[in-house]
Amino acid sequence: MHKISAxxxxxxTFILLGWALLLIGDRIGELRQYQGAFVAMYALAIASIxxxxxxxxxxxxxxxxxMAVGAYAGALSINNLKLNPVIALIVAALxxxxxGLILGIAAARLSGPYLAGTTLALxxxxxxxxxxxxxxxxxxxxxxxxxxxxxxxGEGFSQYKWFFWISSxxxxxxxxxxxxxxxSKFGRVFRALRDNQTAAQLAGINIGRQKAVAFGLxxxxxxxxxxxxxxxxxxxxxxxxxxxxxxxxxxxAVVTGVYDLKGVMLxxxxxxxxxxxxxxxxxxxxGSDGFTMAxxxxxxxxxxxLAVLFLPNGPGKLLKKKM
Amino acid sequence: xxxxxxxxxxxxxxxxxxxxxPAQAADPGVTSTEIKLGLSSPQTGTAALSYGKLPKxxxxxxxYINANGGxxxxxIKLVARDDKYLPTQAATQTxxxxxxxxxxxxxxxxxxxxxxxxxxxxxxxxxxVPDLFVNTGFSGFDNKxxxxxxxxxxxxxxxxxxxIAKFIADTPTLKPQAxxxxxxxxxxxxxxxxxxxxxxxxxxxxxxxxxQGGLSSALAEGALTALSAAPGKPVLVLMGTTDTTATLLxxxxxxxxxxxxxxxxxxxxxxxNTLLALGVKSTTIDGVMAASFFPxxxxxxxxxxxxxxxxxxxxxxxxxFDNVVxxxxxxxxxxxxxxxxxxxxxxxxxxxxxxxxxxxxxxxxGLAPLNYSATSRVGYNGYWFGQLNAQGELKPFGGKLTVYTxxxxxxxxxxxxxxxxxxxxxxxxPSN
Numbered sequence: 001m002h003k004i005s006a007x008x009x010x011x012x013t014f015i016l017l018g019w020a021l022l023l024i025g026d027r028i029g030e031l032r033q034y035q036g037a038f039v040a041m042y043a044l045a046i047a048s049i050x051x052x053x054x055x056x057x058x059x060x061x062x063x064x065x066x067m068a069v070g071a072y073a074g075a076l077s078i079n080n081l082k083l084n085p086v087i088a089l090i091v092a093a094l095x096x097x098x099x100g101l102i103l104g105i106a107a108a109r110l111s112g113p114y115l116a117g118t119t120l121a122l123x124x125x126x127x128x129x130x131x132x133x134x135x136x137x138x139x140x141x142x143x144x145x146x147x148x149x150x151x152x153x154g155e156g157f158s159q160y161k162w163f164f165w166i167s168s169x170x171x172x173x174x175x176x177x178x179x180x181x182x183x184s185k186f187g188r189v190f191r192a193l194r195d196n197q198t199a200a201q202l203a204g205i206n207i208g209r210q211k212a213v214a215f216g217l218x219x220x221x222x223x224x225x226x227x228x229x230x231x232x233x234x235x236x237x238x239x240x241x242x243x244x245x246x247x248x249x250x251x252x253a254v255v256t257g258v259y260d261l262k263g264v265m266l267x268x269x270x271x272x273x274x275x276x277x278x279x280x281x282x283x284x285x286x287g288s289d290g291f292t293m294a295x296x297x298x299x300x301x302x303x304x305x306l307a308v309l310f311l312p313n314g315p316g317k318l319l320k321k322k323m
Numbered sequence: 324x325x326x327x328x329x330x331x332x333x334x335x336x337x338x339x340x341x342x343x344x345p346a347q348a349a350d351p352g353v354t355s356t357e358i359k360l361g362l363s364s365p366q367t368g369t370a371a372l373s374y375g376k377l378p379k380x381x382x383x384x385x386x387y388i389n390a391n392g393g394x395x396x397x398x399i400k401l402v403a404r405d406d407k408y409l410p411t412q413a414a415t416q417t418x419x420x421x422x423x424x425x426x427x428x429x430x431x432x433x434x435x436x437x438x439x440x441x442x443x444x445x446x447x448x449x450x451x452v453p454d455l456f457v458n459t460g461f462s463g464f465d466n467k468x469x470x471x472x473x474x475x476x477x478x479x480x481x482x483x484x485x486x487i488a489k490f491i492a493d494t495p496t497l498k499p500q501a502x503x504x505x506x507x508x509x510x511x512x513x514x515x516x517x518x519x520x521x522x523x524x525x526x527x528x529x530x531x532x533x534x535q536g537g538l539s540s541a542l543a544e545g546a547l548t549a550l551s552a553a554p555g556k557p558v559l560v561l562m563g564t565t566d567t568t569a570t571l572l573x574x575x576x577x578x579x580x581x582x583x584x585x586x587x588x589x590x591x592x593x594x595x596n597t598l599l600a601l602g603v604k605s606t607t608i609d610g611v612m613a614a615s616f617f618p619x620x621x622x623x624x625x626x627x628x629x630x631x632x633x634x635x636x637x638x639x640x641x642x643x644f645d646n647v648v649x650x651x652x653x654x655x656x657x658x659x660x661x662x663x664x665x666x667x668x669x670x671x672x673x674x675x676x677x678x679x680x681x682x683x684x685x686x687x688x689g690l691a692p693l694n695y696s697a698t699s700r701v702g703y704n705g706y707w708f709g710q711l712n713a714q715g716e717l718k719p720f721g722g723k724l725t726v727y728t729x730x731x732x733x734x735x736x737x738x739x740x741x742x743x744x745x746x747x748x749x750x751x752x753p754s755n
Contacts, residue, residue, distance in 0.1 A: 031418065
């Protein structure tokens with residue numbers, strides 16, 4: 001019997017997933033389409049963290065800044081270069097990738113808390129620096145308008161469904177590419193770096209170069225996610241990328257399982273759903289303002305503890321075990 | 324008999340056709356018993372220190388109106404969502420208000436960077452969702468083509484800057500001094516710098532602009548130290564939110580520079596109660612000059628202030644009355660008048676038209692006139708100048724209260740207004 005290769009199996013799975021998402025997009029309301037687009041965007045951003053931390057063993061607390069780089073690059077491509085929005089999203093990924101590569105080269109000698117500190121400084125300073133350039137629109141920021149959906153989709157095709165399609169397809173294609181990459185030579189090299197740098201070096205791997213490549217790839221994915229984020233809010237400004245975004249993404253990655261991409265959609269879902277669940281619980285249970293305001297943080301903390309206790313490798317591994 | 328049958332058949336067919344025609348769809352958020360309004364504003368985070376009271380104060384006024392019969396029998400329900408003063412949150416929360424909570428209109432949204440994103444993301448223009456009494460002075464929102472459903476309540480920062488420029492030029496103790504501007508690098512800075520240019524005022528040094536939420540104590544101390552080298556008693560204009568005004572004043576306390584400057588604070592950042600609550604000493608605010616278009620929130624002789632205080636005490640217990648509460652209740656009162664002006668058959672288009680047609684006649688606490696019309700979305704269009712005392716009361720500068728009105732776009736000099744404010748509706752309940 002003819003055996004299907006792993007690569008083809010993955011491609012088939014992603015095509016099926018895409019088809020399922022398009023069907024789901026047709027059957028849900030505008031609000032869910034909008035939220036779905038956010039889930040896909042967050043999933044992609046979490047995938048960028050997993051690529052860097054889970055696969056290559058580098059810790060970044062500055063992914064919100066890398067998203068901002070992509071977001072500004074995309075917005076400038078649309079506003080100043082009049083590029084097609086899809087091309088602008090690709091530019092967002094490329095520019096953030098190059099920025100990440102340069103940062104990766106500079107930070108190649110750093111690891112652990114030193115790397116975390118450097119990326120943290122980046123997350124704090126980059127949005128502030130963005131304020132200093134008039135071309136970036138200061139605190140007001142600049143528009144990121146992808147325009148109305150193509151007329152051929154019909155009048156009933158809403159802007160939110162258009163967002164959902166773009167966000168979902170971008171996330172699926174990019175996660176498929178990462179997944180393939182991780183099953184290639186690059187993936188094995190990255191895992192070798194993560195597990196034992198000395199052994200990897202003895203095996204002939206150029207540690208500094210590979211770490212920079214991992215940083216660049218991760219930044220590119222984060223940049224695309226940043227482009228999608230500002231597409232969803234129709235504009236980019238420094239306050240759209242607070243430090244808390246970096247921590248939210250890390251939370252999503254831990255819930256997902258930092259060593260596995262299979263649960264990224266769950267991570268994205270958690271980031272979108274927690275405020276909704278907290279709102280709903282708060283309004284049903286009632287209680288003081290302090291309780292209502294602390295509830296989202298409490299739910300996230302509880303989820304993190306539960307994830308670390310019961311699913312340290314993420315829900316993807318659980319599925320694998322059952323299968 | 325045959326004729327009767329034909330007539331009957333035609334009548335039945337006609338009835339079927341008529342019944343098959345879609346009834347005119349009612350706008351979301353309005354029933355025979357309720358009007359649902361939405362508010363996205365910071366309830367947590369640093370901006371909540373200044374503006375966290377907004378939703379509850381508005382709700383308190385609406386509760387008061389509901390207890391007194393509502394608007395044509397409909398109770399007002401305010402759905403408030405926390406956007407943390409972040410653009411992403413404002414976009415998602417406003418979209419939630421429109422699509423999930425299905426509000427009839429938005430009211431009292433706060434912030435420019437936040438609300439520009441929210442307006443586009445929630446597709447307020449496409450859905451014709453009225454966007455009432457937005458709390459920002461960014462003149463860009465007065466663009467009816469871009470924001471066809473938006474009505475501002477604050478005067479623009481450009482107007483404020485022009486009037487401050489006139490105040491400095493007209494005050495003999497201030498005119499000869501060096502002058503500096505420290506402004507938030509967003510609509511405050513953009514509009515403020517433009518306004519001073521239009522007002523013909525040139526600062527001694529280029530304005531110091533800082534990012535929203537980015538003015539740390541260290542930066543404030545650095546900026547003040549640099550400016551303190553100027554001789555005499557320089558004029559220092561602060562245009563930003565109250566929390567950043569507090570940061571700067573506390574930095575001046577630390578550096579013993581409180582008496583070095585003639586302080587002028589913008590209307591948004593000059594709420595004395597909030598400044599005191601944020602730890603600024605009463606001796607520091609004593610003598611600070613501030614622009615305002617409202618009466619002083621501590622002035623119990625003002626009929627609007629005293630009525631709103633009573634409502635606040637009963638429907639918002641335990642919350643101190645300040646400029647934010649006054650502003651929130653005033654916006655709520657304007658909202659009730661707008662809803663009443665739109666009539667019993669309430670529609671979104673009707674509400675927008677009602678404000679365009681009658682908005683300039685609404686009663687409100689503001690001492691400057693309202694400027695709504697078919698072509699203008701600007702609310703109040705003027706300021707008066709006062710000086711804070713150690714109790715946090717804003718008293719008219721020089722003992723006489725003069726309101727100046729102006730525009731945001733021309734270099735026409737501000738003029739003293741002859742506007743006579745309307746009396747508050749009986750018991751604070753509009754009956755227009």
